[in-house]
Amino acid sequence: MSTHLTLGTRGSALALCQAEMTETALAGHCDLTRQVIVTTGDKRTDVPLAAVAAASGVVDKGVFIKELEVALLDGEIDFAVHSLKDVPTILEPEFEVCAVLPRAPTGDILITRGPSLLDLPSGATIGTSSVRRKLQLLHLRPDLKVVDIRGNVPTRLQKVVDQPELDGTILAEAGLVRLGYNTQGELQTENGDTLTAHLLDRAEFLPAAGQGAVAMEILKSNETAREILAAINHEETMIRITAERHFLALLQAGCDTPVGVDSQVVDGQLRLFARVFEENGSHTEARAEGPATQALQVAQSLFERLA
Numbered sequence: 001m002s003t004h005l006t007l008g009t010r011g012s013a014l015a016l017c018q019a020e021m022t023e024t025a026l027a028g029h030c031d032l033t034r035q036v037i038v039t040t041g042d043k044r045t046d047v048p049l050a051a052v053a054a055a056s057g058v059v060d061k062g063v064f065i066k067e068l069e070v071a072l073l074d075g076e077i078d079f080a081v082h083s084l085k086d087v088p089t090i091l092e093p094e095f096e097v098c099a100v101l102p103r104a105p106t107g108d109i110l111i112t113r114g115p116s117l118l119d120l121p122s123g124a125t126i127g128t129s130s131v132r133r134k135l136q137l138l139h140l141r142p143d144l145k146v147v148d149i150r151g152n153v154p155t156r157l158q159k160v161v162d163q164p165e166l167d168g169t170i171l172a173e174a175g176l177v178r179l180g181y182n183t184q185g186e187l188q189t190e191n192g193d194t195l196t197a198h199l200l201d202r203a204e205f206l207p208a209a210g211q212g213a214v215a216m217e218i219l220k221s222n223e224t225a226r227e228i229l230a231a232i233n234h235e236e237t238m239i240r241i242t243a244e245r246h247f248l249a250l251l252q253a254g255c256d257t258p259v260g261v262d263s264q265v266v267d268g269q270l271r272l273f274a275r276v277f278e279e280n281g282s283h284t285e286a287r288a289e290g291p292a293t294q295a296l297q298v299a300q301s302l303f304e305r306l307a
């Protein structure tokens, strides 16, 4: 085992956990060094993400990605580990997502001091910075108030404990599972406070494309890294995320475009279901199905049915 790779990751608890999962998967395949890199999105947790992106000149959700791509170009790291959801659908030509770990559950979870979505008092306030989550919430509960919220997973949970004016937040099931939180019923925060997790039905509250997937990004020119990482690629996850991201690219959806997409592979068939949400609370939806070996074509037909 003479080959050595340097892994680049952000420093958040979730990012470090995902780096560790990747290191575990690669054990026996190569020697590894971990390099923690602070990204633009990590530096300013007090202002909305859109403002961080605008001020730094970083487009879209590249705020969590840019410094890792610079480290790839500089040869400081061989590959970057990302939450795929944070990776822009269309990469600069020198980069490639070459492998993904087995996908975690893709749902979203409402966290409150007790009540479920339907039991929240009229006019209750939910914190989320995602337009996709906001519009789906307002579709189900038009009376709710949605406010911006920033910070990593533990910070957001603590805000629900500490801020009486904030009745809840929505987080990805994947992140909570990986960090060891309960995702159904009582949930203990880092400070030992108790909140309640309500798993939202994935057919009714659609995830973001790529949600729950951990991806390896390399320079296309790095053959060695590609070859080694191929050994840990999870094929079914790659098929699903390829279809979801191709669909998004066809829609030319940017970071905050409110699109939800759910995918499944059953008996070699790839099934896609998508919704595009409008600011007025309505949505359009479509389904497509086809051989899992033809992920791009299935995504294309989903796009055509929606357009």
Ligand SMILES: NCc1[nH]cc(CCC(=O)O)c1CC(=O)O
Binding pocket: 083, 084, 085, 086, 170, 171, 172, 173, 174, 175, 210, 211, 212, 213, 214
């Ligand atoms: N934008 C932040 C982000 N990026 C990935 C995840 C969760 C893990 C995942 O979806 O893979 C989160 C937090 C959240 O949405 O709750």
